[in-house]
Every structure is written in structure tokens, then in C-alpha cells.
Amino acid sequence: MRNHDETERLPRVFFARPATDVAPDLLGCVLWHASPAGLVAARLVEVEAYRGAIDPASHSFRGQTARNAVMFGPPGHAYVYFSYGMHYCVNLVCQPAGLAEAVLIRAGAVVDGTDLAWRRRYGLADADGSTAVGAGRNGGQRQRDLARGPGRLCQALGIDRSADGADACAPGGPIGISPPEAFDRAEVAGAAAIRVGPRVGISRAADRPWRFWLADDGHVSAYKSLRPRDPQPKPVSGRRTEDGTMHE
DNA sequence: TGCTCGATTACCT
């Protein structure tokens, strides 16, 4: 396993920019988390920008609370929140303290610590594909789904609320982001391979194209938009119209 | 103090 503590970390200045600038630059970088159980690293393939006070979909839009306090702090820290009563999602704080912008990490490809990631996700230890399950007919799909989606990625990397506020730029910290150069430069595509589109699963400001992903990468999560959250004019008698739901 | 609903996922038909 690679010694990630000795790999280069993205500097704090990298994050001290608008989240919409930081997000596409994170594609191809490697996010890793070290715990007593071991280290898991993932190459980022899908991210979303959340822009604080100017973004109604951002957790920080309505001001600082105990939950989102980290977003209001200095850049380069991890903001981890609990979602749907069962999942964690991890963001990286952007902009100088007070602006509360962040990039949500939506999906990645596990590039290190695959055994541990596999155990966390499926309770098995056959990630090398040498046994029946890993090599089975669903093995490929399970491998792809290890960190496909924000909740799955956190589970694979072992990230929960205890990682909230962790400084990804500080040497020795449990979470870090390494630039593509430190890993497989050949896999990092140019700007032409980056796709842009609306964010996933939000009901406010759903039209803003602040989701970024690597084209043609199977590790990108499935897109699903949410019904807009507007005051329903009361269903009189007529028929209900389309609800705006769509799939990839 | 109570209730609604989510920056989701897994499993069902």
C-alpha cells in the first residue's frame, strides 16, 4: 500500500477559491482516509459545488448552525453531514473563512485499500477477485459501486461525523487529497473530458450547472433530479402534470 | 414540542 502521508497534499490555497472553480480541478485527484483499520483512497470522478449565501441548495444558505459550522471555517477542511438517517456525505470547504462554500464529493474509483473498502461496503474480504464472490457475475458491478455515490464513497472510506472538521491540508491528518500527479497521471483527462450539468437530488436551485464529472467513467453515479419544491396550486379536478423526474 | 423532508441507497416487483 502506498504511504499517502508522504504523498503531496493539495495546498490550502487550492481551496481558497469559489467552489465552482475548485470542483472541476478536483476531478482526477485522490481523496484518502486513514483509520485504525487501514487506509482507503479513491480517485475522484464526480463532484458538485455548493456556494453558500448565493446558493439556496447549500446547507450554509440560511446561516451558520452547529451542523454546518465547518463550512464557515477556513478552506481545505472536511465537512461531513449525516443524511437520510443512514448515510454520510463528505465535502471540502472552499473560499476563505466566512463564505461557507464547499464541494460535495459524489463518486470516486477506489485505487487503494480495496480490501478494506470491500469489507466496509459488503462485509466481505475478497476484493482481489480471487474468490467466488469477488469474481462472480456481480463482482464487476460491486467493484464499480464501491464508491459510486456520496453515501457509498463515505462508507468505503470509513468517513463519518468524527471526520467533520478534519484538515485535509495538514500533514499527519487522517484525511488528505493528493494531486493527480502523485498517482496515475495518464488517467487524468484534460478539460475536454470534463462534463458539466445540474446537481443531483436537490429541489432548490436545481437548474444551476454546478455538477462536474469525468466523461465516460463508469464510476460516476446515476443522475436523478428531484421534483421541484414549489407550492402545489391544489389539485382541483384536472389531471396532474408531469413531475419533472428524469433518469440517466 | 411536534412534524416534515432530505446534497441516499438497497431491494422489491
Next chain:
DNA sequence: GGTAATCGAGCAA
């Protein structure tokens, strides 16, 4: 393609 699971933040009263 649909929906149960599961819980806490945030809002209404």
C-alpha cells in the same frame, strides 16, 4: 420503475 428504511436539522406553532 417504485419505495421502505431511518434520524436529525430546521421550521411552524
